[in-house]
Amino acid sequence: MSLDAPYIARAAKPGQFVQIRCNDSFEPLLRRPFSIHRVKGEGSRVKDIEILYEVVGKGTEILAGKKEGDFIDVLGPLGNGFILPRTTNHERRTTNSEPRAIIIAGGIGAAPLVYLAEELTKKKIKTIILIGAKTKNLILCEKDFKKATPEVYISTDDGTYGSQGFVSKLFHKILKTTESKFETIVYVCGPHGMLKCIVDICQERKFECHASLEEKMACGIGVCLGCAVKTKSGIKLACKDGPVFNASELIW
């Protein structure tokens, strides 16, 4: 879904999200959070944002019924967004090695990662993308990812497309076959179980890993304290301190 929202589009960073009021009634009552999937346009002509969503309940059903020209109430951009490799330069252990980004998308978790892939390629950072899903027709954004980088690998749980198995298996395989002269940073978004697997692999390999989390949200602006996330430095909020967290900070 594409939204004409110039203010949000200009202020947005990859990994941030918006809170959408699906309709004006009390059913559903709360806003629904969606990642900013892409920002369209260049420079001062940037004005549209896109969201990519899966219909799972009341709110998303209503969104699916919207027509071109309809107005909807959108609050954003919210949250912190992904930290791109350049800005973490000073933290790098071996400063002389080149950065390499590995993006791992699980199912609808692809939504925030296309925008990230586009920004990474703009910054000329070598990027590898892994997409995983249950089955072939749930593999999302393959074309968009391929526009950003040629190195796109796919796996499905049932083997109907790409290699068979979880995306974590594919991740293992890719790590074995690619060179390791790079300073690797992993960006991951997807279902809870998959996040955990990927984060564990990253910890073993001592890769910096940034995970985008989904928590139930009410306000989206850090006041209701509904979206708590346990971290090593205490309780944090997914909407304000996240949704992207450095995986080494998280307590699972």
Place this chain on the structure above:
Amino acid sequence: MMKVKIGKIKLKNPVMTASGTFGYAKEFEKLVNLKHIGAIITKTITLNPRQGNPMPRICEASAGMLNAIGLQNEGIDNFLKEKMPYLSKIGAPIIVSISGNNIDEFFILARRLDKIKSISGIELNISCPNINCEGLVAQDTKETYEVVKAVRKITDKTIITKLSPNVTDIVGIAKAAENAGSDAVSLVNTFLGMAIDIDTRKPKLGNITGGLSGPCIKPIALRMVYEASKNINIPVIGIGGIMNANDAIEFMIAGATAIQVGTANFIKPGVCGKIVKGIEAYLKKHKIEKIEDIIGNLKI
């Protein structure tokens, strides 16, 4: 035209923010003109920091929401150091909500807040349903009386006692607060409720039960405000599912001197300002000079 008075606090309008739904105001600085709000009530603080309840802490209900946050807060020391400097500069009366595990904790909290000039009042949250203790203070007339009395002894600041709707006799509790010297009562806090995921058969909240708020509770809250205000002589502050100016006016006609907006802040962050404007428009339309003229002015 819109002025009302709660205890010693003069409000430029009757619209306040409900505790726990407006953070410590700074979060809303870009979304609302904070100066135009009648009074700001901050998230309940406790003596020591509290981690709050396990996740998930919120879920949606029909025309409402359930929450079981569990009074997560950083404790009074951090509040005074980190939040108070900003709050002092806003230019709207600041009312600090406090809660304690026992009378002593309420007393200590109130004694510390009493010394701070920029705090206009204290709201006693004796009605949070999400903390793990046997019954609420606000479910017992004697305990309500004692907590309010203890705080009254230590401060001359305006005291608002926040009542729970999870009682059989709201009037009895409201009277206990009045007799102990409370300047006003605010009601209601959330209704105890729960929700279950039928596929997993698990409760939808980590705490199993939680507090129900939002439009679905309005008729019950309105009835309770009506009953309480008829039977006590201190101001009643109406809370419960207020989403717009019409809802706010309804509560005032039922007997509320002021109102608090809760869940609506999550859905429309600018709603408090809109409610103020809407009440003004209503007064003009009906040629009512002072808002006081509608308070409790129910035609039966």
